[in-house]
Amino acid sequence: IVLTQSPGTLSLSPGERATLSCRASQSLSSSYLAWYQQKPGQAPRLLIYGASNRATGIPDRFSGSGPETDFTLTISRLEPEDFAVYYCQQYGTSPPTFGQGTKLEIK
Amino acid sequence: QVQLQESGPGLVRPSETLSLTCTVSGASVSSDYWTWIRQSPGKGLEWIGHIYKSGSTNYNPSLKSRATISVDTSTNQFSLKLSSVTAADTAVYYCARDNLNSFDPWGQGIQVTVSS
Numbered sequence: 001i002v003l004t005q006s007p008g009t010l011s012l013s014p015g016e017r018a019t020l021s022c023r024a025s026q027s028l029s030s031s032y033l034a035w036y037q038q039k040p041g042q043a044p045r046l047l048i049y050g051a052s053n054r055a056t057g058i059p060d061r062f063s064g065s066g067p068e069t070d071f072t073l074t075i076s077r078l079e080p081e082d083f084a085v086y087y088c089q090q091y092g093t094s095p096p097t098f099g100q101g102t103k104l105e106i107k
Numbered sequence: 108q109v110q111l112q113e114s115g116p117g118l119v120r121p122s123e124t125l126s127l128t129c130t131v132s133g134a135s136v137s138s139d140y141w142t143w144i145r146q147s148p149g150k151g152l153e154w155i156g157h158i159y160k161s162g163s164t165n166y167n168p169s170l171k172s173r174a175t176i177s178v179d180t181s182t183n184q185f186s187l188k189l190s191s192v193t194a195a196d197t198a199v200y201y202c203a204r205d206n207l208n209s210f211d212p213w214g215q216g217i218q219v220t221v222s223s
Contacts (some may be wrong), residue, residue, distance in 0.1 A: 034209035043201055044152070046211035055211060087152060091208045095167040098152035 001025055001090050003099035011107040018075040020102045022088035027068045032092035035064055035073045038101075039084045047086075048073065080106075109133040111202050111214035119196075119221050125189040129202030129214060130182075136160065137180050140205035143187045146216075147198035157205045158185055192221045 002025040012018055022033070030051035036044035046055040048064035051071060061076040075082055083106050088099040115127035129141070142157035156166035158176045166174050170189070178185040189196060197220050203210040 032208050043213035043216050044210075045213070046209055049206070049209040049211075055209075089152075089209065094165065095169070096154045098154075100151050 001028060001093050001097055003088050003090055003097055005086075005088060005099035005102045007102060008100075009103045009105060011105050012078055013107045014078050014080055016078050018073075018078055018082070018104060020073040020075075020086055020104070022066075022071040022073070022099050024069045024071070024090060026093075028090050028092040030067060030071075032090055033064075033066070033071050034089045034091070036087045036089065037082075037084050038087065044087060075104075078104075109204060109212055111204070111212060113200060113202050113214045113217040115217060115219070117218055117220060119192055119219060120223050121193055121221055122191055125187070125192050125196065125219060125221075127187045127200055127202075127217065127219070128184050129186070130184050131204075132183070134204070135180075136178050136183050136185055140207060141176075141178065141185045142203050142205035142210060143174075143176060144201045144203060144210065144213075145196075145198040146201065149195075150198075153198075155187065155189075155200075194221050197221045 004023045006021045033051040035048040038044040052064045063074045085101045085103050087101050110132045112130045119125045137160045140157045143155040146152050158164045173190045175188045199216040201213050201216045203213040
């Protein structure tokens with residue numbers, strides 16, 4: 001399954017709302033869609049699994065949604081530490097695959 | 108708290124075998140699935156394969172059977188061997204716990220460069 005993320009880069013200011021998209025090339029159970037955050041020099045960190053479940057310790061400003069082929073990660077009010085690269089990942093079909101990433105940068 | 112740490116050589120010569128080890132603390136490699144993932148500027152994040160406690164493995168077909176993952180319960184480690192490496196295998200390699208719907212947590216990653 002190919003995952004296509006958009007936009008490639010998103011320029012926003014702290015306090016604004018961010019909406020990131022991940023489109024799958026074929027229908028995917030929401031149980032198998034995850035989102036990660038990666039900061040420079042660090043490993044990806046799991047944010048959301050099962051499309052809408054926050055991982056342990058993830059603030060509630062992060063939320064995920066979406067059925068079948070169109071998934072969304074929403075950050076309700078951007079904090080300075082949220083500016084990073086975000087990846088979606090599917091595990092519905094082997095091999096697991098990742099999207100190419102959306103870079104969230106400070107405007 | 109589960110933690111993972113990759114170790115191994117940072118430089119491998121072309122055509123040789125890349126060997127990495129992941130040391131797990133806070134959990135037992137005798138339970139769960141454990142996985143290797145790599146990241147390069149050209150290919151992004153790529154799943155390499157995983158292993159289950161019984162030793163059963165599954166690999167990404169893109170690696171054309173060059174990858175082998177094994178587990179050592181006596182040291183609570185699991186390992187990756189990637190044979191016949193080329194410059195295209197240059198990447199940051201991560202180990203992680205595989206939850207079969209996501210990967211969490213991850214090790215900090217290790218840069219491996221393939222060069223003569």
